[in-house]
Amino acid sequence: MPYDFSGKVAVVTGGSRGIGLAVARRLSACGAKVCINYNASEQRAQQAVDQLRAEGGEAIAVQADVSDQQQAQELMRQAEEQLGPIDFLVNNAGIFDVAAHDEFGEKLWHRTMKINVDGVFYCSWAVKDGMVARGYGRIVNIASIAGLEAKPYAIAYATSKAAVIGFTRSLGQALAADNVRVNTVAPGLIDTEILDGFDQAQLDQLIDITPSKRIGQAHEVASMVSFLLSDESDFTVGQTLVLSGGRVNLP
Numbered sequence: 133m134p135y136d137f138s139g140k141v142a143v144v145t146g147g148s149r150g151i152g153l154a155v156a157r158r159l160s161a162c163g164a165k166v167c168i169n170y171n172a173s174e175q176r177a178q179q180a181v182d183q184l185r186a187e188g189g190e191a192i193a194v195q196a197d198v199s200d201q202q203q204a205q206e207l208m209r210q211a212e213e214q215l216g217p218i219d220f221l222v223n224n225a226g227i228f229d230v231a232a233h234d235e236f237g238e239k240l241w242h243r244t245m246k247i248n249v250d251g252v253f254y255c256s257w258a259v260k261d262g263m264v265a266r267g268y269g270r271i272v273n274i275a276s277i278a279g280l281e282a283k284p285y286a287i288a289y290a291t292s293k294a295a296v297i298g299f300t301r302s303l304g305q306a307l308a309a310d311n312v313r314v315n316t317v318a319p320g321l322i323d324t325e326i327l328d329g330f331d332q333a334q335l336d337q338l339i340d341i342t343p344s345k346r347i348g349q350a351h352e353v354a355s356m357v358s359f360l361l362s363d364e365s366d367f368t369v370g371q372t373l374v375l376s377g378g379r380v381n382l383p
């Protein structure tokens with residue numbers, strides 16, 4: 133493993149499956165103690181913990197709906213009680229819905245904002261003061277290229293991810309002098325259950341407009357997340373790193 137995270141404590145929201153699970157596995161393999169947060173997937177979270185422990189890691193699973201501030205705070209409290217002060221927070225939990233403008237209203241809008249935006253805020257706010265007090269912390273948010281370009285079939289999702297990118301930019305600057313670094317990864321199409329929302333024809337079309345002509349893998353996101361958590365990226369603050377096979381190029 134390229135990084136030594138021995139002794140570090142990491143919380144990965146939505147860590148029982150998909151990108152979150154790949155991140156949790158990677159951080160554990162690098163020596164970090166990992167708290168896997170889940171909301172509904174209790175069995176998968178326990179399986180993930182069992183797997184990390186079998187591989188020699190130290191891991192726990194904690195249930196919390198990150199869109200509820202009290203639950204987000206309780207998640208961090210339990211992680212700190214069982215593992216120690218939190219060094220790394222990976223705000224990965226998120227939902228995605230395909231819905232044209234005439235197919236959704238305030239219910240989907242608010243649900244998306246609650247989980248994808250408020251969840252990132254609540255979890256970050258539950259750890260940032262401790263990180264500032266200790267003079268060390270790393271927060272990596274998982275946004276999406278949807279936050280960087282127009283998504284007419286996913287307006288709420290795209291807006292939520294743009295908000296995460298803006299949050300990262302401003303919070304990154306606010307905390308940098310305290311050695312708390314905040315950055316974001318913006319993936320393109322990654323092979324997880326989130327793709328169940330697309331049919332094969334839509335997936336083929338998305339692959340076709342991807343210069344790399346393929347879907348990304350969760351371990352590739354985990355690799356970029358661990359880079360942003362590591363000291364190798366020490367001068368990277370408030371940034372959004374794109375991982376999309378060339379689909380989106382920032383100027």
Ligand code: NDP
Nearest residue numbers: 146150151170171172173197198225226276321322324326
């Ligand atoms: P999955 O649908 O596979 O996983 C979503 C995760 O989010 C699950 O672990 C789920 O936990 C968790 N989650 C959802 N709602 C809550 C909540 N209220 N509280 C706590 N956890 C919650 O998706 P991915 O792994 O693909 O996505 C992970 C992140 O990556 C998301 O933020 C997504 O927007 C982003 N992303 C994904 C892309 C892709 O193509 N896959 C592309 C760009 C960004 P549980 O099962 O316990 O409810």
